[in-house]
Amino acid sequence: MKYQCEGCERLVPVESFQVEGGQLSVTCRACGARTFAGPSLAPSPAAPPDAPRPEDAKVRGGGEGAAVALPAQAPFASAPPAPPRPSATALRVVRSDAPSAVSAIPDGDPFQAPPGHCPKCVAPLREDEGACAQCGLVYANFIPEEHQPSEVLATQWHALLRTWGDWDAHDRLLTTAMGRGELAMVGRLYRLRLARTPDDALALRGRDEVVRRVTSVVPLAADGPSPDLGRKVKNIVMGAVLLLALVLVLVLSQMMRGSF
Structure with a gap:
């Protein structure tokens, strides 16, 4: 089971959780944000007014067919206010077997940017410019x-x-x-x-x-070249230095022979 973290909005699997004060606490392993979830408290339905008791419907103190006055009933008491709902944020659980609300295959070429976006980096376009401000692409090219x-x-x-x-x-x-x-x-x-x-x-x-x-x-x-490559480069440099030294020795010997 996975849920969407309220901090980084990533889908994070529920690996461990804690119960604090009757609320479920889950910590995101990516950003460290904690998300709480508590039970939803629905207001209790108002109690129906009390039905008149059978003894109140009887004629008190009068003969058959005589009309008597009954005392007026007290007004019904108002229903108690509903308890406040918890302020904790409910976890938005995403199950892999749940049907996706997004169309799997949207309209258009999946390899081309839709209208209003840069065809290279897919950034939103600005109508007053001929090049993308993000990647520098000239749209005509x-x-x-x-x-x-x-x-x-x-x-x-x-x-x-x-x-x-x-x-x-x-x-x-x-x-x-x-x-x-x-x-x-x-x-x-x-x-x-x-x-x-x-x-x-x-x-x-x-x-x-x-x-x-x-x-x-x-x-x-970016760690650098491998040791084998370093040794090859070092051998090439040393060979070039030795060759240059040999050429200089030959030139000097020719100059010394010509001077005598």
Whole structure:
């Protein structure tokens, strides 16, 4: 079972919880925000007015058919005010087997930006400019073929659209793209999806997962060259220095022979 954190709006699995003061407390492992949920207290229905008692309907002190005056009944007491509702925020639970409220396959080409967005970075367009303020693309120079996913990625994306509610399918696509070096393209596909369906929670989660995986790979690539490469570069530099020294020795020897 998963719920949407009120702090970072991510879908977080419920791994552990606490009960504090009769309220359920869950801590988000991503941002550390705590979300509370308490029982919803519905106001108790007002008690129905008391029905007249049978003895009140009897004729008191008069003969048969005689009219007697009955004392006026006291006005009904007003219903007690409903107890206040708890102020805790209810958990929004998202189940994997629940039907998705967002259309699985939105209208339009899934590999092209919808109208009103930059065709490259999918940022909102400004009508008074001829270039994107975010990525610097000149709209007149955009070539759609240069921003198409590979055939393997395109096939898997089409298959993912048919099983959009299955997060395991998203994870398999991200793993494949990471192995093929196409995480940036998958991030663009999720942005294209969000441009058409901004409230798609799975598209938001997929985009955030792309950013997380990219930032976890970049430090590994920035650690520096491997030891084997360093040794090769060192050997090449030393060979070049020795060759230059040998040439200088030969030149000096020729100059000394010519001077005598």
